[in-house]
Amino acid sequence: MIEKATPPAAPAHATPLLSVSDLAVEFRIESGTLRAVDGLSFDLREGETLGVAGESGCGKSVTALSVMRLVQHPGRVAGGRILFDGRDLLTLSEREMRTMRGRSMAMVFQEPMTALNPLFTIGTQLAEVLMVHRGMGRADALAESAEALETVGIPEPGARLRSYPHQLSGGQRQRAMIAMALLCRPRLLIADEPTTALDVTVQAQIMQLLRELGGRLATSIMLITHDLAVLAEMADRVLVMYAGVAMELAPAAALFEDPKHPYTRGLLECLPSLAEPGRKLRVIEGTVPDPAAMPAACRFHPRCPLAEDICRRTAPDWRELAPGHWARCHLAE
């Protein structure tokens, strides 16, 4: 097995593969417009794994769908730029976008059962991608699909090609999804909670597989999860989102050792720790704000244990506190 290629020492001036700036996504519902993502900016470098963490409803998945340009009515991208390899995806036609999806960028979903069409065999579904994007014949496409299944560690790939999704275990289905996503060697892989629906033991295997393949194929990965422990293992950098905005962005090591934002600290304290057995797990008081009634100023202040007057009066800026370590908090230093 090939070791993970050291990410090309990214000098500050190197163009990132993906560069999102000021992204805003809105949902129009009867009672008004909701902002699911508001002014989000981040980069993803070539070969890097970026973890995106946050509670349910913080805008992680919507961000992922925006990058794929798959946000569905009544949602829409209301502003910002998404540069992929230097091209602004938001200005591409649907036709151009379609040729990028599956080929330059691919996605793995949370529920491997529902993400595969129950009526077709695994082989049919994998081969379809190759036939659409690479214009391959059915026989060639099936042969390559079998290879792809082998790469993701599915035994008897030839037989599995003829299986229906319900005949595979959850872990195998997710492996098949990963094989499908990587068929055309995309430069960007978005994995949206790829292990949430799986058993813990299988989770670790799938993560291991993602890391291994990501390294071998030098694919940039955007890994969305609510599980910070996973990111500690997997991610090069971590983006923490809360209520549609970025709260903290830092190299993984820095984030876990020295979290700057009280929200990040809160999330980390929710994790059980082997170092302190018997410690009662802490929770973050309160609940995720209703997008229709977003708190003014800092969105986290109603739940923040450190909130001061300024937090209720003015929205904090996105500040670089240490090289590559950004946070949105008045109090962080």
Added chain:
Amino acid sequence: MSGAEARLQPAAPSENPWAWAWRQLRRNRMAAAGGSLLGILYFCAVFAGLLAPYGYDNQDRDTFYHPPTRIHVRSAEGGWQRPFVYRSVPSRTGRGYEPDTSKTYPIRLFVRGDGYKILGLVPSSLHLFGVDEPARIYPVGSDLYGRDVLSRILYGSQISLSIGLVGITVTVVIGMLIGGLSGYYGGIVDNLLMRLSELIMMIPGLFLILALRAAFPVDMSSTQMYLLLVFILSFIGWAGLSRVIRGMVLSIREREFVTAARAAGASSLRIIVRHILPNTLSYVIVAATLYVPYYILGEVVLSFLGVGIQEPQASWGNMLNAGRSVRVLSDYPWVLIPGAFIFVAVLAYNFLGDGLRDALDPRMRLRGGRPLA
């Protein structure tokens, strides 16, 4: 791969969801009976020319409204003999017929007679059975023109049974396409298409049928007439089907595999046709099977009213037309026999449709074992 995952792998051999449904269906007696009956009816329709003793327009004016011919197996002297018939001559009383016992006409197998084409392709003149001229055999009687009712039923089934299948096929294609587009795109497309379908469902069926028929020329060849009937019946039928399909598409398009297909770069048309519509198939198959009887009855109604299949072509509907007057009905009840075939065909389709619903219905599947989706 480690043990935990390997153990989760199902031990059952590969089974296609359709193969599973097929086995369920075969276990259902009513459905199997309905299916076999339909098989027999369609077989007879395909080989109508061979099974019928005469052509659909072969007439003998001397033996109109002839009751079913008596088949004898004992000769006048009382000995056993191969089945034979006597020639019928008008009765001396002036009503009905009486046998001319001076000569016997044995029933022969595989005789040459009126020409026909199997499936419109293979020409032949072979008939399963028949008797020598001038005697005639009418297994279930003859009509006003002295045409064999059984032969006409068989030829008529070619039209009446196929119109149901062709009609439903056209309807399903249109209904799925319109329902699919409507449900997938939503918005203004959905609004327009669904209002249109409501418009069609609003107009009383029979009125619409007659209005459509009136919109076309009176004189048409039998082929044109057939196609027109298919068009009329499908034109009315797609509306209801497309509304149900639309509803299903609305829910299926929210499923994750649709987003996954989009993320893999599939076009909208491909997603509708390849990923969404196949998931409505189990419903469509059941609905289509249960709709076929309406198409058969639709043809019957139109032909009965004289705006469908025209004489001398036979169809079950225009044959029933002979039974309009009570007098004919009471004196020559065998002209109603086509009605019995309609009844049997409709019933068989209903049995089969119910069985299919049981085999394909997802709730049944959960009870029976493996869910479809």
